[in-house]
Amino acid sequence: MLSNLKLADWGMRLLNIQGLFKRLGKKKEAQGTRITSIGISYLGDKHGLDGMQVNDKIFELSIPFQNKTGSDLLDDSLKRPDLKVENISVSAPFELVDVRPRLPIAVSYKEGVSIRLRIRAPDVPYTGPLSVSLGEKDSGMVRVEIEKMLAVHNGARTVLEEAPSVLSVQKGQVLKRDVQLYKVMKYGDTVSSIEVNKPFVFSGAEPKPPFRIDERSSYIISIFVLAPEYSYAGPLEITFS
Numbered sequence: 001m002l003s004n005l006k007l008a009d010w011g012m013r014l015l016n017i018q019g020l021f022k023r024l025g026k027k028k029e030a031q032g033t034r035i036t037s038i039g040i041s042y043l044g045d046k047h048g049l050d051g052m053q054v055n056d057k058i059f060e061l062s063i064p065f066q067n068k069t070g071s072d073l074l075d076d077s078l079k080r081p082d083l084k085v086e087n088i089s090v091s092a093p094f095e096l097v098d099v100r101p102r103l104p105i106a107v108s109y110k111e112g113v114s115i116r117l118r119i120r121a122p123d124v125p126y127t128g129p130l131s132v133s134l135g136e137k138d139s140g141m142v143r144v145e146i147e148k149m150l151a152v153h154n155g156a157r158t159v160l161e162e163a164p165s166v167l168s169v170q171k172g173q174v175l176k177r178d179v180q181l182y183k184v185m186k187y188g189d190t191v192s193s194i195e196v197n198k199p200f201v202f203s204g205a206e207p208k209p210p211f212r213i214d215e216r217s218s219y220i221i222s223i224f225v226l227a228p229e230y231s232y233a234g235p236l237e238i239t240f241s
Contacts, residue, residue, distance in 0.1 A: 032054065032055050033053075033055075033122060033127075034053055035053075035129065036127065036129055037130075038050070038061070038131075038132065039129060039130070039132070040063060040132050041131070041133050042083075042133075042134040043141060043170050051129075057120065058097055058119065058121070059118070059119055060117065060118055061119055061132070062114050062117075063114070064112065065083075065105075065113050065134070066107070066112035066113075067082070067083040067108060067109050067111055068110055068112075081109070081171060081172045082106045082108055083106070084104055084105065084107075085107075085115065085134045085135070085136070086103055087103065087134075087135050087136075088134055088135075089135075090117070090130065090131065091130060091132075093122040093123075093126060094121065094130055095120040096117060099117055099118075100115075100116040100118075115134075117132070141168055141169065141170055141171070142169060142170075142227065142228060142230055142231045142232070143168055143231040143232075143233075144167045144169055144233075145165070145167075145232070145233040146164065146166075146234075146235070146236045147164050147233065147234055148162050148163075148235050148236075149236045149237075149238070150236070150237045150238070151179065151183065151237075151238050152238065153185060153240045157237075158183055160238075167227075170227070171227065172226050172227060173226070174203060174224050175200075175224070175225050176223070176224055177238075178220055178221070179220065179221055179222075180219070180220050181219045181221060182213075182219055184240065185240065187213055187214075187216055188213060189213050190210060190212045190213075191211055191241070192209055192210045193209055194209055194223065194239070195238075195239040195241070196223075196225050196237065197235070197239075199228035199232055200225045200227070200236060203226050204224040205221055205222060205224065206222045
């Protein structure tokens, strides 16, 4: 009987030891973070990236950052200013650990860079969005209040838009305005050049001049101008020659 009890006791001890080794040897599972969406903001512009599953304490996020207008209609001689990223922040409960390339970052017109962020995930389970804010120390933003838009042709001035438009834009940002040419010209007329009043700068049009008004029912063109380098309130005048 004693022998059987001793054997049973040793058996229980063996099971306890095996269980201990299993607990010690079991890899600690990451609690994980499920990012449902990633919002990127820069100088008032907002963009979105797909969400991601994160199982590491520190993970990497790459943000494609490009300096372009979204249109290829800019004249080659007209360049947008460099876009600068001088500070970056992420929303709580995340923490920014490192940025590559190092700040400040300057991106030339029509160039791009991949900004790589190393971010610390929350210590507790988290499911929700991640917000990333990119900014400049000097925001480079100006207030542009276009009181009305006018067309000038052969000395005649025609109001195209009478309602004021108030914008907060980046210095040198490209603004698009659509113009119905039949408000100022007629079928068969030719446009050889387009100019705008200062402090705006004409940067392109679609179609590009010279062109002939060859559609009878309607002829709408898109005008692209660069925003002023300083805050402005007044008209936008477009001169067709």
